[in-house]
Amino acid sequence: MPSVQQASTDSATASEAPSHLLLAFLQSQSQNTLTRLYQRPSSCLSIFRLLGPLERQIVMNLLWLESSIPASTMATWVPHEVRKTYENSLSILSRLHILPQSAVKLALNPTFKTSLRHAIIGGGSSGSFGVPATRDEKHSSPSIEVLDAYALERWETILHYMVSSGIATRPSQGVLFLLQRSGLMASIHGGSLQITSLGFQFLLHSPHAQLWELLLQYLHMVEERQMDLVEVLSFLFMLSTMELGREYSVEHLSPTQTAMLEDLRDYGIIWQRRATSKRFCPTRLATTLTSSSPPLPAAGGVSASAHGQGFIILETNYRLYAYTDNPLQIAVLNLFVTLKSRYPNLVVGAITRESVKKALTNGITADQASRQIISYLTTHAHPQMRKNKPLLPVTVQDQIRLWELEKNRMKSQEGYLYTAFASQADYEYVLNYAKQLGVVLWESSGRRCFFGTLEGHPNIRGFIERRTAGNA
Template identity: 75%
Template sequence: MTIQKIQLYQRPSSCLAIFRLLAPIERQLIMNLLWLESAIPTSTMAAWVIREGRKMYEDALGTLGRLHILPTATGKLALNSTFKSAFRQAITGGGTSGSFGVPAPPDDKRTPTDLDTLDAFALERWETILHYMVSSGSGQAPTKPSQGVLFLLQRSGLMANHGSILQITSAGFQFLLHSPHDQLWDLLLQYLRLAEERQMDLVEVLGFIFMLSTMELGREYSTENLSGTQKAMLEDLRDYGLIWQRRPTSRRFNPTRLATTLTSSSPPLPTSTGTSSGPQEGFIILETNYRVYAYTDNALQTAVLNLFVSLKYRFPNLVVGSITRESVKKALMNGISADQIISYLITHAHPQMRKNNPLLPVTVQDQIRLWELERNRLKSQEGYLYTAFASQADYDFVLTYAKELDVVLWENAPKRCFFGSVDGHANIKGFIERRTLGTSS
């Protein structure tokens, strides 16, 4: 892993992308050391830190050490030489490595791709994934993602097979609670794990992702300088909405806003919020009578609400429904927890709701949790009931044997019966038959 990180640091674009992802104090430490030609004692750097910031400073050193940007367990501080050289090149320019991508030559026969087209493509691809997750394979999603996306959703645990249908899991609903930026990184991290299983070069995979994050939105880039691994990634990244191509075989591509904002604080889509496009502020009002008013005309946000709300009316910019025992039970059956439902309502609460203290009605929160406890009160398990024993001695003898096998799920001594698991039935049945034959003999 250390060797892979050093190889990654040979690319100026990777160093710049990693720098953008670091915390402010970690970036400050790097900039203080970047132009020094020799190491400085750790005591010199520590002297600049006030007492209240000591823990934050030590945590920053630990993070940079794990990334192999700074040395660990030494008395002096100096940036990794490979990282320092490449990062200097990233911020000062120069070099011919094509680390930041090679712009495609001008072509008078082509109409330049405008930003609206790129944004529309990225939004369509991204919301296709989220719509399919929310619809849980019910066929309500407008379009179906590619097989590669479906495989990734399943392998990452965001969706699971129930018969022949993929359904959203508890982890999948938690994924919907995140911002689009966090959602995108969650999927890309899962993609990295999948790439490792496919024995793809992780340095090439991660290097290409970092390269995309440093490219210029609206500019066309050439695929000629990409490695074989990176060219193979183009199809996957198209499915996620990170790049746009006129044709799958095109030798040019455009990074979308989803890609160019990976390592920045800018929104990945111009109208994104929460799970999708829509109003920039919260849009849900919840009353004490369990009635829900959602001020949105976004189909995806409405579909998410439909996971745990019984929808009654739909207007051009308003959806009305109620949280009921049946709607919450349906959500619980899909693996969504009561705390996740409450968290979603809090995250997307209307500004008018945020004036309340507490924000959500306590009675509604408690009832949602009670409905969850009600469902968890009973558990079903297949097995066999053993009863009608001839004597107490026979019952005790067989029960003792079943307990030794650890297959007893329930027992009732006064009625001389017990319930055993399916796995232990063959052994118990054989034991009873042998005892019966022995008694007869």
């Protein structure tokens, strides 16, 4: 079975951990919760899309078997050099309760297998993929262009509010609450919200990763909002399998899913003519939830070039040209680029030591700054840049990492300096006690002094006082 080796080799790194953020969340759920979720064909199809290449191949190999297969038989198809990757994939499927915990025989969860078969060849509950609404004689369905513009406006409202630390147009109260609970923004004096270190990192992620980070926080809040987690997940998976540009009926949704409509409107995931409307349209943010397609429009308009085709050109002299007039994209670039001039549809700047240090000061964590900045530049590189190999100039990448190391070279820590010991014996006696506690940060035998942590000071001070009293 040669294709097993190819899939294993390509996904060797990805298979060691779930290939998607949501899979790690699903692995933490009970078997009963997942079994309820697997009763819906749209959920099984969506989860199948999120799996890594090797996990998907294992599922497809077992999907049409009517009985279990010995694990040893499956293992003979796997070359020895990728056996560990294969075992990691089996572990992921097992933790998702798609495969049994036993390693003796392999067979898909019967509920998952039945639902996935229905999703592929038809059958099962027709409402699993949404119920199309009847034609409205008064109003025509919104065009895809209208849906894209709506989704982009709602999503950029959230991001622009974050990058401007509350100066831009305020999103809904529900969105603000979610930004606080996820740690992307924090309340400061006066009640206004300020972006956090996590928030700066969030802005450098791809739109797809950003969307799922917010949705995962939404899932974590389900219990306290007294919502049914299975219904919430099922609705998100249902949306990911719907057709862009088609209207669907609200009447077939559960109470939990109906309550979600308001939240999903605020995120730009669904469109409704009115809040009380009996029909809704999924936007591109919804239909790409479990696919690799861009969640924001990829053609037409300035925003499209900013999000889809790429708009950044970086030269070996650190000069950067951004072909966009999108305020959000310019604000994100300003996090780590010194902007020098601005023209219609063009911003010129440079990556400098000061701009990288500013990014570290503003909140991009020092141990991830270079990786995040380089990843952002790579993701949004102009099509002309993509002809280069490597895509970004090596000199610029190396220099960004070096500037990051400058920030990491010196670390500060609060503590106490112990000095002025009466004799070398006293110094060594107290120093040995502090070393036993593991609280010594620095020592100098020649100067008879050492520096201890803040937490260890009460013990060291008590030890010195007891020794002084004993000598007296």
